[in-house]
Amino acid sequence: MVGGTYRSFRKHLFTRLLTMYHIVILPIIILGIYLYIWSYNYASEEISRHTENQLKVYLENLNREFIWMETQQYNLLQDNELQTVALTWQIMNNVEKKESMQYLIDRLMAIKSTSAYIDDISIHIQTIDLSVSAIGDVQSYDSEYYQSIYPKTKEDYYFINVVDDSLMLIVESMSRDLDGQPYFYVEIVLDKAKLESSLDSINLYENNGFFLMSEEQDLLWQSTDASEEILLPYLDTLDNEGDSNKRMLTIGDEEYQFSQANDEERNLTVISYLPEEEVERPLGFFKNWVWLFGVFVIFAIIVYAYSTYRLVHRPLLVLVDAFRRVEKGDLDQPIEHNNKGEFGYLYNRFNKMIRRLRALIDRNYKQTLMVQKAELKQLQSQINPHFLYNSFFILNSLAQTEDIPRLERFTQMLGEYYKFITRNGDNVIDLKNEIRHARMYTDIQNMRFSRRIKIEFEELPEELTPIKVPKLFVQPIIENAYKYSLEDKTEAGLLRVSFVSKKNEAEIIVEDNGEKLTDVEIRKLEDRVKNPTKSQEITGLINIHRRIVLTFAEGSGIYLAKSELGGLKVNVRLVLKEDL
Incomplete structure (x- = not known):
């Protein structure tokens, strides 16, 4: 009987769960579409923010390197040994000249070794027509080469100078000859390959490109796979749309997401582009699997919670309330129900239990009263003979001394005492x-x-x-x-x-x-x-x-x-x- 009822209840529960599935599935699908759109926009924004943060960190690290290089250049300009060579070379003997040149070479080599971005560092000393290099030792001063870069540094200062596809940092001495030419200047040639590889190191996506631009929008260096054909249309839009750090741009048949970060101190700008399909690629897996899993989980949770409440939790609350009444001593309220399933069986067993409890309590109460009466009678029968004997001796003593008041009081107390313990x-x-x-x-x-x-x-x-x-x-x-x-x-x-x-x-x-x-x-x-x-x-x-x-x-x-x-x-x- 119980097994048949259980199987019938299972079938009834399945029908109810199936009905609830059709009721709840439609709003869940609508909610899922909304969550996907929100997730796509959120992921796109996250990729953009992450890219911008990468660009800012890259510029900060690059700026620290340039600050270090500049510091070393200006330290060299103030070097006493360099100034001595530039001004007193003619009166120095050969030993002093050799020692001074060796000192300058060692100094340049030490500076070069401190940064991976330095390809070479040189000191061009116009007063003695010599150039000292960290990798080329001491060479004759090349006046034509000097004239090719000096006008740029004189007419308009650029932090990074581009000469014959080389990137240079140039500082010059404040001391000048009669023609206004500096006595010497320090030149650092940047390692362009290392700078390009530094952009490659922050590339996390396929078909992602990075460019470092000067203030005049001159391309200084770029990542290995970056395409200038994609960069140029973006540069054209900067004049028309301002300085937004994020922009979507369609080039050819593809849409690209551009991000940029600026270094106001150096007037440098780093630009990145990422095809929109790269933004969507990680979301494709998310769309196919997260949606499926999310819809299933949400559906399962809602159905399970609702079904559990209706079919288990609510009937269980009825049983719990009944047990609480029993805890308080109320055995006169059985559970009234018409449940034919397992809870109906439990309700019937509970009602039978409280009926039996009432019977057992009544029987136990009567037995307890009988035990207490028997124990009391036993105590009453245990009259201490020594107490009785001593009481008689006290009565005899009081009678002999004729202490009538105490004798009367004692006999009255003794009578009340035995009356109390023997009274049934x-x-x-x-x-x-x-x-x-x-x-x-x-x-x-x-x-x-x-x-x-x-x-x-x-x-x-x-x-x-x-x-x-x-x-x-x-x-x-x-x-x-x-x-x-x-x-x-x-x-x-x-x-x-x-x-x-x-x-x-x-x-x-x-x-x-x-x-x-x-x-x-x-x-x-x-x-x-x-x-x-x-x-x-x-x-x-x-x-x-x-x-x-x-x-x-x-x-x-x-x-x-x-x-x-x-x-x-x-x-x-x-x-x-x-x-x-």
Whole structure:
């Protein structure tokens, strides 16, 4: 029967899930198209931003290299040895000339080795008609070569000078001859191949090209596969469209995405182009697979969440609420349903369970009452013969001394005492009456031990008086204190009874200053009280502990410890239930 119901439910669930699929698939497709368009635009912007950042970083790194080169050039211009050679060459001897030339060569070679972008570095000394190079040593001064580059540096300064397809950084001495010509100048020839390879190092896409342009839009160098035919149309648009760092441009049959970054300090511009198909290429895979996976996942999540809520979560909430009612003690509200599936089976089992629980609780409650009555009768029957004998001796002593007032009081207390413990009435009484009986017992004992034992019995707090407690549980604890701790003391005995009132909790503390029990013995006594199967020697305390546990909430019972007075401390903890 259960198997057939399960299979029918599975078939019904499949039909409902299939119906929900057709309902939710259309909005998901629309959402997917929107997400693809958004992703494409986002990816395009990301590629553009990444390219611009690459170009800026490239210019920053290049600028640091040029700053270093310029610093070395100007340091050379201020070099004392170079100035000495330029001005006093004619009066120097051969040894001094050789040493000076070697010093300058070493200096140039050291500078060349500090940067991969330096192809050669030279000092052209016009005053002595010599040129010193890091790779060519000392050569004759080439006045025609000097004249080919000097006018450019004189008429209009360019940071990078282009001479016969060579890239140069040139600085000249401020000291000049009568014709206005500088005594010397320092020339760095840049390694164009290394500069081009530096652009190749930032190329992350196929058919991607990079160009470095001067202020006059002269091409200084470019990446290996870059095409000038693509660059020229873009340069034409700069005059018309301003200085935007990103631009889409159609050249021939293809669309290109251009990006650029500018170095205002050096008047240099680096430009890159990327075919639009390279931008779309990584998104093609994204379009085919991410869409498929995304649609499937979103569909699965929505269907699963909705189906789980309707078919599992909501019925489960009904069951959870029912269990919460049971936790609160409400066993009179079964689950009403018409569910024919697995949850219907669970609901029926739950209803059957609470019916059985009600029956078991009723039976257990009756058994508990019977056990408590039996234990109380057992305690009532355990009248201490020694206490009875001693009471008779006290009566005899009072009669012989003709102490009529004390005799009357003692006989009245003794009568009330035995009337309380032998009366077969309610098993549960007010704590006020229980404490009155315990105080009466200590008054009787005080007439016997008044010279040896002092009694400190606090007043019961008013808020604790109406608490319903099992009958006859405090006096046996006090009786044990006399019997096992105080009876043999010849002087200075002390019995203290105190009370602690807390929220939903009351404590009755009985302690003495007896010296018989050690810490180890107290722990063993605690174990015997909490685990009565291990020992049956102290039936009174065991019965009291069991009755308190049955009557009050969790945490109630007898707790034994070493008293600050030096003897045994018995703490009776009563944790009140909500209905007490």
